[in-house]
Amino acid sequence: MKSLFLFLSILTLFLLIPFAQAHTITVPAWYYFPTQGYWINFSPSQVLGTWSYDAVNDYQYFDGYGFQVQNANMTITNFFSNNKLEFTNTAGTGNISTTEVYVGSKGKPTAVEINNQAYSEGDKWTWDSLGSIVTVTWIHSSVANIILSWVSSSSDEQEPDGEPYTDTTQIIRVTPEDKSGLLWFAAFVLVLIVAVGLTETKRHTKSLRKLWEKTW
Numbered sequence: 001m002k003s004l005f006l007f008l009s010i011l012t013l014f015l016l017i018p019f020a021q022a023h024t025i026t027v028p029a030w031y032y033f034p035t036q037g038y039w040i041n042f043s044p045s046q047v048l049g050t051w052s053y054d055a056v057n058d059y060q061y062f063d064g065y066g067f068q069v070q071n072a073n074m075t076i077t078n079f080f081s082n083n084k085l086e087f088t089n090t091a092g093t094g095n096i097s098t099t100e101v102y103v104g105s106k107g108k109p110t111a112v113e114i115n116n117q118a119y120s121e122g123d124k125w126t127w128d129s130l131g132s133i134v135t136v137t138w139i140h141s142s143v144a145n146i147i148l149s150w151v152s153s154s155s156d157e158q159e160p161d162g163e164p165y166t167d168t169t170q171i172i173r174v175t176p177e178d179k180s181g182l183l184w185f186a187a188f189v190l191v192l193i194v195a196v197g198l199t200e201t202k203r204h205t206k207s208l209r210k211l212w213e214k215t216w
Helices: 002-021 180-215
Strands: 024-027 033-035 038-042 046-048 051-054 059-062 065-070 073-079 084-090 096-102 111-114 117-119 125-128 133-139 144-149
Touching: 033 059, 033 065, 038 065, 059 096, 065 073, 084 096, 096 144, 111 133, 133 144
Parallel strands: 038 073
Antiparallel strands: 024 046, 033 038, 051 059, 059 065, 065 096, 073 084, 084 144, 096 133, 111 117, 111 144, 125 133
């Protein structure tokens, strides 16, 4: 009986571990990430696996991709869906905005567009192969709509493969994964543990009572 009690306790522990680990991060559109005195947000809301902030270099990291913007506010409208990163930079007329994006193992973009016009490397944008960073510089007369693309001629729909950034810190809103069936099973096992414990207690109580009667 003691072995059964121990087995059920260990089983329950393993069943409950995933609930402490599994999560996603839901970033609402109204939430703003500060960088260089400006901000970055998502529109529409975005579900992420990780979010962290590198205070030394002032980089916001989303699912392993790093972002920094200067002299503009950035709104990310397409977060690597169909192998494209799309965002808008808003700044006053004459302001020069600088956007840095760490893209990990995705490498240099195959194309960069600003306000529906394609630009080649060295013109409005640069690539740092050592740091895996794309830098876009723009003189504003209006909102800048920027697209970084990794679409190849052979495939129009590829999944991003960025390198995860390990310093995962603050979480905006945590949403547990749907494991309701597992939770119910864990509850059932807990009930069994209580039942076994009560049975053991009752059995020991009877044994003590018989011993008491024999003694007296």
